[in-house]
Amino acid sequence: MSTFLGMPTAPPRSPYGTGHLRGDRTFPEAAHDELRNEQLRRNLGRATRTIRTKRLDVTGELPDWEQLRDAGSAIKTDTMNRLPELLEQLERKVTERGGTVHWARDGVEANEIVTRLIRATGSSDVIKVKSMATQEIGLNEHLEAAGITPYETDLAELIVQLADDRPSHILVPAIHRNRDEIRQIFLDEIPGVDPDLDNVPARLAAAARAYLREKFMTTRVAVSGANFGIAETGTLTVVESEGNGRMCLTLPDTLITVMGIEKVLPRHQDLEVFLQLLPRSSTGERMNPYTSMWTGVTPGDGPQDFHLVLLDNGRTAALADAIGREALNCIRCSACLNVCPVYERAGGHAYGSTYPGPIGAVLTPQLAGMHAAKNDPNSSLPYASSLCGACFDACPVKIDIPSMLVELRHQHTEQSGTTAEKLAMKAAAAVMSRPTLFTAAQKAASLGRAVGGRDGTVPRLPAPFGGWSDSRDLAAPPKQSFRAWLSSAEGAETMRAAAEEGAGRTADTPEEDR
């Protein structure tokens, strides 16, 4: 007797058309506009340069920084390899301590769960701690449509929200705005703000603070994300800089935390590693100002109603992919954004996703797919990199992002059927795998000298090389290839003379000077 168990089905990606894991145009198209935003270029250049220096200072001062990175990588790898059991352990511990755990297979489910929970409290307002997971699923838009007003309480998130804008950086969401713009946004959007408000940062912060204090004191429900969830104890952790998180996590009656399932850590002791890795990689600080930890419900202290929403939204699909699994190790520090030369120029919006930069170019296609529609913009993300490798060096959990981008490019070409590019690549490989054809092609290339101008450069090139000649000259091909020179009388004579000199040198020079 045999039992047919069926073919395992691939876990689903984040559903197409939901949340913020896909832009509406390709990276090069979006970058075309962003590159012309002088303000953005200046802000990004200044901010990323400052934070790069700070990060190098605080990572360089630790003698065991490399071992910490190894430990972080090992703990996350172990976590991903036994994610199901750890999540069940987390659920058990949170429930034991008086919390309620909800499982959301995608953003749609998570949004519905959160909306239902808020409605049950009777509140039509909710305060929010900056959270990538709720940004990813578009929770704010969903709540607004349901008649619930979400208030972002992180200063930069507030600016973005008031301007009806989208974050452009994981850690510094309003990095694309300057103080004059922020002043205008506050004047336009904060009720009762002092009409004489100027652009001094301290006074801008004070205006936001006065506005937010009132929200903290009167709103009975908060929504947060989580940096870490400890399976062993059921403890959730949020790290932040402004104290708004601490307010949201302690003052309301009801706290709803939306956590991506990859944020779980096995043991409380693992925080020893991650609370060193995260702030140093992220803000370039030895420690972030506020670290809040809570476990279920504590009678008489803090929210008396706690809900944990565990979000999949393509994470199980990523887990099933060798490189997706490694991408889930990301702790959202944004170090890779700050060192990325492509991110520094094009900015976060060009990626079209909640997760921009190098890790976003890997994570976004893993969570949401890159072939969900014809000319899916996500399929341009793995190519949004010069493969310079700075991200790999900066990553606190040693994610080999450049290799993963190359791997995703391969997945893309394998999925894409026959394209003009693939035919060109096949043709190039066919020529290059036959030395005689290659030599003939080289001779044809040297005929290209004829198109060279008087200064020896080639003028405008045809597609797909036109982008090259917009900003760069190309030297006309040389008269002779190297191999043609080597087999010429001149080449033979030059090499013979060099060898003669070499023989003399070997004979008279002591080893260490050679």
Add this chain to the structure above:
Amino acid sequence: MRIGLFATCLGDTLFPEAVKSTAVLLARLGHDVVFPPGQTCCGQMHVNTGYQREPVPLVRNFAEQFGDTSIDAVVMPSASCAGSVRHQHEIVAERYGDAALRAGVATVKAKTYELSELLVDVLGVTRVGAYFPHRVTYHPTCHSLRMLRVGDKPLRLLRAVEEIDLVELPEADACCGFGGTFALKNSETSTAMLQDKMHHISGTKADVCTAGDSSCLMQIGGGLSRIRSGTRTLHLAQILGSTRTAPYALTEAAL
């Protein structure tokens, strides 16, 4: 030492002077330079653009051309091609090759070096008898720095050049924006990166910007030529190959 020279497809076809200098330099240092004539391309462009089936014959050809046990070391004037041989060939062989290819790739990988690695690590030489009386700044290419980890080997070689005026390049470790087909697919972002690199190069007032990869120099030199900058590009091998008896004659052209 018997050294197999891989010209790289770009060097062989478009930038033969860098390859000539490499060949002459190694011969002058007393080594036997061999050029397997069946060599073509390492397949890096294919792999980095997402194609791994197509370059299988290229990977196989490379392993066959340089697998010969009489070749003690394989050298190429390119860190990114050396990086491809050392990091990507086994990925291609593992996925689309056979046992013979995997074995061949492993053998060749172990003896493949970029020029500065070969000189400093294998041949144990930094003073190669070069003479170059010009102001020079050095751009460490990304793959030499972060894939091969050549560190300061190229700079040690340059510091030992007679009469050279070596000036430090600010933000040297930033990418020039080349990135292979990235320069075409994302040409505007690539150009934005190049502009910053050129700004730093111009600030050094160097006559020459040098590097270990002709591909990155094609990007940098192409940009410098377009803006009629006073700085031109030259491969590291050409500086190391310039001697008192046969000095490199610096011309105006940036490329």
